[in-house]
Amino acid sequence: VLLFYSLIIFSILNNINCQLLPPLPSPNLTFIDQSLALIFPIIQNFKNTITLDPFGVTKTWTGPDICNYKGFYCDNPPNNSSAISLASIDFNGFQLSAPTLDGFIDQLPDLAIFHANTNNFSGIISSKISNLSYLYELDLSNNQFIGTFPMSILNIKTLTFLDIRYNLLTGIIPPQIFLQYLDAFFINNNNFIQKLPDSIGSTTAFYLTLANNKFVGPIPPTIGQAPNLLEILLLNNLLTGCIPYELGLLKKAIVIDVGFNMLTGPLPCSLGCLESVEQLNFAGNLLYGQVPEVICSLKNLVNFTLSYNYFTKVGPLCRELIENGVLNVEKNCINGLPNQRSILECVLFRMRIKLCPLQKSLRIIPCNISKFSPHRPERHLISYSALSKHTKLY
Numbered sequence: 001v002l003l004f005y006s007l008i009i010f011s012i013l014n015n016i017n018c019q020l021l022p023p024l025p026s027p028n029l030t031f032i033d034q035s036l037a038l039i040f041p042i043i044q045n046f047k048n049t050i051t052l053d054p055f056g057v058t059k060t061w062t063g064p065d066i067c068n069y070k071g072f073y074c075d076n077p078p079n080n081s082s083a084i085s086l087a088s089i090d091f092n093g094f095q096l097s098a099p100t101l102d103g104f105i106d107q108l109p110d111l112a113i114f115h116a117n118t119n120n121f122s123g124i125i126s127s128k129i130s131n132l133s134y135l136y137e138l139d140l141s142n143n144q145f146i147g148t149f150p151m152s153i154l155n156i157k158t159l160t161f162l163d164i165r166y167n168l169l170t171g172i173i174p175p176q177i178f179l180q181y182l183d184a185f186f187i188n189n190n191n192f193i194q195k196l197p198d199s200i201g202s203t204t205a206f207y208l209t210l211a212n213n214k215f216v217g218p219i220p221p222t223i224g225q226a227p228n229l230l231e232i233l234l235l236n237n238l239l240t241g242c243i244p245y246e247l248g249l250l251k252k253a254i255v256i257d258v259g260f261n262m263l264t265g266p267l268p269c270s271l272g273c274l275e276s277v278e279q280l281n282f283a284g285n286l287l288y289g290q291v292p293e294v295i296c297s298l299k300n301l302v303n304f305t306l307s308y309n310y311f312t313k314v315g316p317l318c319r320e321l322i323e324n325g326v327l328n329v330e331k332n333c334i335n336g337l338p339n340q341r342s343i344l345e346c347v348l349f350r351m352r353i354k355l356c357p358l359q360k361s362l363r364i365i366p367c368n369i370s371k372f373s374p375h376r377p378e379r380h381l382i383s384y385s386a387l388s389k390h391t392k393l394y
Helices: 002-020 034-049 127-131 151-155 175-179 198-202 221-225 245-249 269-273 316-323 343-350 359-363
Strands: 072-075 085-090 113-115 120-123 137-139 144-148 161-163 168-171 184-186 191-195 207-209 214-217 231-233 255-257 279-281 286-291 303-305 310-314
Touching (some): 127 151, 175 198, 286 343
Parallel strands (some): 137 161, 144 168, 161 184, 191 214, 207 231, 231 255, 255 279, 279 303
16 A cells, blocks of 8 residues: 555656656757757757747757757857857747747847747747846747737846837836837837837937837927937827927937827928938828928938828928929818818818917927038838838848
């Protein structure tokens, strides 16, 4: 009887150990570095969770040569130049399906880069990724992740590139994310719902894409304090209020797109100080008044879109841009131009115009408008590429 119960207890303990401990690598396998031996069972466990592998990628994930697995890349870790460890994973376009990444990337201590655009990974983004002390690029775009913004990202001090666009994330983004030292921040095509925080002006990002969400309220005036912004996309949200004068202080900006919101008021003349800007999009709002000539004098403008608003007047410089195909003012209220709104639409809108709180600031031009750089050819715009699901950005 005692032997019988001993066998039962041994069996139970054995099953518990099997559930809690990852399988050990086969003693017959020889790894070029002990760190690779330690992560071998983690990779194999993850491989076993993959439910779809249309390109047969995981067939290469066998044996001890992890550095030659498809999508896996090795390098010397920062703290040991003589060691070899798993430094980077690139699953872009593999179309792998798995119920979670939890227990996988968060268990790879030397991981610096993880790119997984266009797969079918789901679940929540693990809070354990904050344990990755070398991670500086994280791309989880175009997957099926759910839940709220992964707050643990705030604890990854090395992170400079964050791309979580095209997922099913909801709720709010923490204001502190704009205090991180990010070069690029892409969260478009999710379901974030909140006011834009004042901390947006503290971002160090060069590329900021918040498009196709449900951001509400005004554009914070602090936006003009962002020191590095080259491209900012806020299109297709629910933004209201007037365009702040401070938007014209983004001297380095090449792209500003706030199209298809509910912004109102005149365009601020400070936009005439955007000496580097090539793309300006204010289409699909409730803007009105005269299109400032100072904006139309910008020498680098390639595309200036004001369609589907309620502007009533354009000057000679703006008319020249219309003739050259640079300025689009279709569906406004400008007499003498083709393809405008009906008189009734324009009259009804005029009856409910609301003035901006700081109306006088919209006439200020805080720069010497004679100092412009020479015309440049149109360049590749990274933020607009972010609006395409399958595009690898970096």
